[in-house]
Amino acid sequence: MTRIERPFDITRFEDEWLEADGFGGFASGTVGTLRTRRYHALLLTATHAPGGRVVLVNGVEAWLEADGARYPLTMQRYVPDVLYPDLAANMLAFDTQPWPTWRLQFDSQTLITAEVFVSKATRETVLRWRCKCTSAASPTRALTLKVRPLLSGRDYHALHHENAAFNFSAQTSDDASRTSWQPYGDLPRIHVATNGVYTHAPDWYRNFCYVRERERGLDFSEDLATPGVFGFNLAEGEAVMILSASDAIGANASATRHAAELADIERQRRSALGTRLQRSADAYVVARNEGRTILAGFPWFTDWGRDTFIAMRGLLIASGRLDEAEAILLEWSGTLSEGMLPNRFPDSGDTPEYNAVDASLWFIVAVHDYLATQHASAETRVHLQHAAEAILAGYTRGTRFNIKASSEDGLLSAGVPGVQLTWMDAKVGDRVVTPRIGKPVEVQALWINALRIAARWNPQWQSAAGCALQAFHERFVEPSTQTLFDNIDVDHVKGATDRSVRPNQIFAVGGLPFPLLEGAAARAVVDQVEAQLLTPLGLRTLAPSDPAYRGHYGGAPSERDGAYHQGTVWPWLLGPFVEAWLRVHGDAADTGQQARQQARTRFLDPLYAHLDCAGLDHISELADGDAPHAPAGTPFQAWSLGELLRIETLLAGLNRTVA
Structure with missing residues (x-):
């Protein structure tokens, strides 16, 4: 309190x-x-x-x-x-x-x-x-x-x-x-x-x-x-x-x-x-039709696909609210269209917007976490598995906005001019601030995870997962730093790369059931993110050394949208970072407990302190990239709180999901 x-x-x-x-x-x-x-x-x-x-x-x-x-x-x-x-x-x-x-x-x-x-x-x-x-x-x-x-x-x-x-x-x-x-x-x-x-x-x-x-x-x-x-x-x-x-x-x-x-x-x-965090989490779970959904944030957000599936992993699944998790997954599975789930529902009307490459893949990750609890009935399990495979089939064939698995390397390509498909989705007028057309790094991590998840119940997806993973290792490593490109085949130009230092590469190590990197390669990614992007309230969206970096989120809508993913801090990204940091620093049995305690003190204590300011008992959507990292955006954000709950459960050794 x-x-x-x-x-x-x-x-x-x-x-x-x-x-x-x-x-x-x-x-x-x-x-x-x-x-x-x-x-x-x-x-x-x-x-x-x-x-x-x-x-x-x-x-x-x-x-x-x-x-x-x-x-x-x-x-x-x-x-x-x-x-x-x-x-x-x-x-x-x-x-x-x-x-x-x-x-x-x-x-x-x-x-x-x-x-x-x-x-x-x-x-x-x-x-x-x-x-x-x-x-x-x-x-x-x-x-x-x-x-x-x-x-x-x-x-x-x-x-x-x-x-x-x-x-x-x-x-x-x-x-x-x-x-x-x-x-x-x-x-x-x-x-x-x-x-x-x-x-x-x-x-x-x-x-x-x-x-x-x-x-x-x-x-x-x-x-x-x-x-x-x-x-x-x-x-x-x-x-x-x-x-x-x-x-x-x-x-x-x-x-x-x-x-x-x-x-x-x-x-x-x-x-x-239960706990203070679980009481706060309850605010975001709301009715939609005969089912349930999650509001992305208060006071102005509705229910967004990627936000729902990211947030529910901590708000509901890790917290043991499994009936509600099931209701949300079933409700959203009914909106499947051409292999895609909606990016969001508008304030008025029920016509959803299908303009996200990652929302459907986050759904499969949430299905994995939910099914791993063994809570689902046989009928529900089959229904959710079919929905997941419909997404993979749609992405393999090709669907809206050039979303399609490449026949050359098995990686997932996406994007058309003027449309923002990834979570970095700010737009100023007709200008997409971070278009990321091509093969964004976190989309590949999600794609490969989704293939590996489906391969656990249907081996037909195993080959595609292996092919994409091999291509990822061959094509995404930045030679001079051994970290990862943010995007390859930029604008669908083969071999074109984006070397921007952004947090998206962390998903190759943490935040998803199956890490794509291990050992020295994983350590290089975590070290770069920690050195250039980590703040007490989350990860910056762009390194301060980048000429495009914006250290303050504020001003008129065009100014704010221009800074949204150009340096602004997002607390929800601390979840995948802490998980990646633990995978790098705490794998050995003799160091695991010590690493978990260090992670709690270094990375979670500032978030707990933040519960007592701005949106009380909640975590803000954003913070400034520059110190003192003043909170911004919505004061009550679902995935910010959800990732804190998920990582808290992980640190406590009570993780309900098994990779």
């Missing part, structure tokens, strides 16, 4: 928390309660899981009225950069376990505890406030909590502005415990259950400033509507507000009792998940 206490470092106010609902929706915000992103919200729901996400309740303006004084419980930032009110002096502590919880001290008599969580059982967001008064407080002291919900009703990528179409009308139940609004007719109705009293008082709050959006070179100001105010008497007990996009909200129970029941269920569910 992450716990922050006074003396409160104001820089921690913008660290972020996440509460996911298991269907693509979520609540998120910051330690300081102010919203810094367009995605920060209390009720953000997926209209067709996990896509079609819309923001309904962005936040609240909350304050306490006592003895004629007004004490703020939330903080806002307005354009150009005005913080009001300021909670810094009143914040005592913030904790992420069992869910985001704040403690605020005002006068000498009053301590307020506020908390928020999302119930996975019902997709409701629960907010609760309690007051603990000292013995010196008067028993008749009036303590009134006021809460103004701040609403929009927009796509989660968009921003909202004052307009005449917003419908402020409220519907209230006969007992006044339920209130609802429908700002726009094509969006879900917003339902609120409370133990407070609602007063209709429509207004607009204007010019909220989202600094993370401004840093990203995007529009960053928003207007929000507030239809009214809820009042609660904290002297009589806790205040409860439950938000939902469903009219089934606490149908037959008081808000107080319903919130308590949801809290008990959610506390038990989280406790059963």
